[in-house]
C-alpha cells in the first residue's frame with residue numbers, strides 16, 4: 001500500500017466544520033492529520049513536509065506544482081468577521097499597520113486594499129509574535145482567525161477585509177483551499193471530499209462540540225465563512241492571484 005497522505009489543517013475554529021466528519025471516516029486509514037496556523041502549514045506544503053494542506057491561496061505562486069483537490073475552502077461572500085483591520089481611529093487616520101504573522105492571504109489582500117482600494121499612506125510592519133497589544137492610537141493591526149473574533153470586542157473601528165474585497169471587485173473571496181503538491185489517487189480525493197461535507201451538513205452538531213466566548217458560532221459557520229468552492233469563488237481567487245502577479 002502507498003504511504004499515508006500527510007494532511008495539514010488550519011487550527012482555527014473556522015476549520016472545525018470541515019474536520020468534523022474525518023474522525024470516524026475511512027479516509028483516516030489513508031492519511032495522517034496535523035494542525036497549525038496558516039503561515040506554518042503553507043511552509044510545510046511548500047517544503048514537502050506534508051502532501052495536502054488547507055493553505056492560504058496567496059502561496060500558490062510559490063509552488064512548483066499545485067492541485068486544488070477539494071470542493072471546499074475557507075471563503076466569504078460577505079463580511080467574514082475574522083479577518084479584519086482593527087483600529088482605535090478611522091481608516092484615513094491610521095499611520096501604521098501591524099501585519100499578522102500567522103497569515104499569508106490576508107496580508108497580501110491587505111496590501112492590495114491599502115494600495116488600490118483604500119489608497120492609504122501607511123507604514124506596514126511585519127510581526128513575529130504577539131502584537132495585538134500594539135494596536136492603539138494611530139497604530140492599527142490586521143488580525144485573523146480566533147484572535148480576530150476576540151479583538152472585535154477591543155477595537156472600536158473594524159474594517160472587514162472580505163467585505164472590502166467584495167466592494168472592490170464584486171466577487172467573493174477565498175482565503176484558503178485544500179491544495180496538494182503532487183497528484184493524489186482519485187479514491188483518496190473522493191473520500192476526502194465526502195469527509196469534508198459531513199460537518200457542513202451537520203452544523204448544529206459542530207457548534208455543540210465547540211465553543212467561542214467571542215462570537216456566535218452558528219452565525220460564523222453559516223453566514224461569515226462560506227465553505228463551498230463555487231465557480232464564482234474560483235473566479236474571485238483567480239482575480240486575486242492575478243493582482244498578486
Ligand SMILES: C=C(O[C@@H]1C=C(C(=O)O)C=C[C@H]1O)C(=O)O
Pocket residue numbers: 010012014038039054055056057074080082083102103104105106107144145146148175176
Ligand atoms: C477567514 C480566515 O481565513 C484564514 C486566513 C488565512 C490567511 O490570511 O492566510 C489562511 C487561512 C484561513 O484560515 C480566518 O482565519 O479568519
